[in-house]
Amino acid sequence: MAKSIFAPDVLEGKRVLITGGGTGLGRGVASHLVAHGAEVHLWGRRLSVLEEAAEEASGGRSGRVFVDSVDVRQGDSVDAAMSRIWDEHGPLTSVINNAAGNFIAPTASLSTRAFEAVSSTVMNGSFNTTHAAGRRWIAEGLPGSVLSTLTTWVWTGSAFVVPSAMAKAAVHAMTMSLAVEWARYGIRLNALAPGPIPTDYAWEMLNPTDSSAVGATQPDQIPMGRVGTIEELAALTIFLLSDACDYLTGETIAMDGGQRLAGPGTFAALTKVTDQEWIDIRETSKAASAASKAQRTAG
Template sequence: MANVPGNVPTNGRHLPGAISAPDGAIDGRRVLDFSGRRVLVAGGSKGIGRCMALAFARAGAHVSVCARGEAGLAALRADASLAGMDIHTVPADLGKPEDIQRWLEAAANALGGIDVLVNNATGYGMVDDDAGWEASLNVDLMAAVRTSRLALPWLRQATDACILNLGSIAGMQPRPGAAPYAAAKAALMHYTTSQALGLAPDRIRVNAIAPGSIEFPDGLWDRRRTEDPALYHGTLAKIPFGRFGAPEEIADAALFLCSPLARWVTGQTLVVDGGQVLMG
């Protein structure tokens, strides 16, 4: 891991990851150095979560990831190792509170604490039936609520701690189909604001990202390209930039929101969608 850079005093406190600039401000050229920071990514074995985990690790963070599939976690560890990085992983079903507690304890012990928690898991409840609603509410919403609550003892001991929740533009506008997923994401983004207000006295920031349609190998939109080309191309036509987003673009936003550059940002949902939501 890279050496921890010098700290810049802000309101009498030191911000890990920040370095001195000539005028005493934070130097944005290097402030995304996460050396020494302990980052947990829930649901990080593929897609956006995987990309975020690797991005934090490349920035110098000590990273722990949980996901249900050991194969995906093994592939993540292998790719990280090839890049000279070490990512801690624990197989866990985030729909089960006991698995959440087991992962948090293992991660905190391995990393020496928790500074950043990223709630990224999804149950992909795309069908409007009881199973779809249970999957979305239990994983997209309640897993984030439970994980955040159970991580608080460690976050309260950290300096410049923060929580990042992964919402979706699906939770901002009505869409035909995928009602459980959209409703759970809308609830999660609203919870972000209440969570931020409640944790402000502890100096724990809470924000969310609402990604637009993101395409990656074997992801939802990659499959729909062949399974439902009408939906794929219809969605593509509603993105002003003329392409689907990439997981790396969500990871970049995550690094910003969890860095000292966003030290005065809390309770916000950052839409990262290439203007997709503007098209209705």
Template sequence: MVVSYNMRFKDKVILITGGTRGIGRAITEAFLREEGLPIVLYNSAENEAKKLREKGVFTIKCDVGNRDEVKKSKEVVEKEFGRVDVIVNNAGIMVLMPFEEFDDEKYNKMIKINLNGAIYTTYEFLPLLKLSKNGAIVNIASNAGIGTAAEGTTFYAITKAGIIILTRRLAFELGKYGIRVNAVAPGWVETDMTLSGKNQEDAEKLRELFRNKTVLKTTGKPEDIANIVLFLSSDEARYITGQVIVADGGRIDNLTHSL
């Protein structure tokens, strides 16, 4: 369930990368419910983008790992909206790869989308964000970027650790413009990506596996992350910057906190 405060984002321009599916979709729809003006950058989910457009969401096809495409998207947004109030760097992929099976192509693809995508988007749209009275950036990291025991996630974790460092560095560098920069580090969340290729029985086994890894004995929903993004983007978080909020149900097998 997304917690709504009705009009916190009325007429605010919200840029969301990877906002057509999973966590990104939940974030997009949450801002829409609060009367924000979501702009979604997407790369391949054309059908989902069409559904969002029917709801009034402005969408731009863009590979965030390609700086030229991000720059062109910025020009479109500048022409149509004139400014950006919030940037949510959500686009990302996870390719499982044991360290001893290192593959350049797979690694570079994750770096390109997960890390470079956030850098390119923030850099190119920063001039528009500076025009906002209360600019905010929320990066979607992962508890893997802090310390995960999950097998095959070493290189994915490296990209998300980069997002965490980027968050903290930008908080220092952009504070002089009144721009707050924070991150959310989700644990396992039920999305089309995490349940990809699973039938109903296998999906339930996976849920049970991750439920048992948390002290709350539950799994995350996209809306859980959307709620945190809304808070960090709002004026209610005006005194918060440079922080990483871990939302993983209290994982007992990770180094994300002291549990």
């Protein structure tokens, strides 16, 4: 692991909320924020998973990580949970919109329910959380920082993940729009567009075949010849949440080893997949999902 360039207390006094914090990138970044002095709050829908993530992120530091079971798609639930943080811990200083859902599928085969499951989590969830924190900051005259986890699809679109591409583009637009509207209040909004960073379950859902020609981008398709790491994502996150860049707002920063510039889109190769292969992929994804849920339940 590379040595951190940051002082261990660079985030001291910061109170950070991470949505979708029980798994994936949110869970991975949380421990790095705690290690640099932040108090971290994790939201997700499965309390047992959140508690496991909190124990991992705390690194033995008591009273530094807190969890709450929240469905970010529901505005009333988000507002109530935000009030609990304010009342029990104090105002947040930062929000990381990380809750997401995604899977690869031919768009013509998507049901309305499948589309809404992904798009509402990303778009509605990001707005609900940002709005709940933002209006409290404005009412109390407090500065704040919102950081959203996006993808390079916000610039290029991406076949076979249309609900995610559409929703992430909406959050990209929110980032730019509110950066202007809320700048006078001292509220900054930025976003990260990381390239492939393998995490449990999510990577399987986006790369459900044995072929290196399809699914999530493979290392040899990235100019740097490798995938990214949680440590690299965490380092950029720490910088953006710190007091070192108060003049930076409205930006979505790509960190993808040159993938976006080299093209083509992440899932472009899936145009070669046959109808029968899509059926096989769907069954593989279902099996991976069931196995992941069973493992978490057992744990």
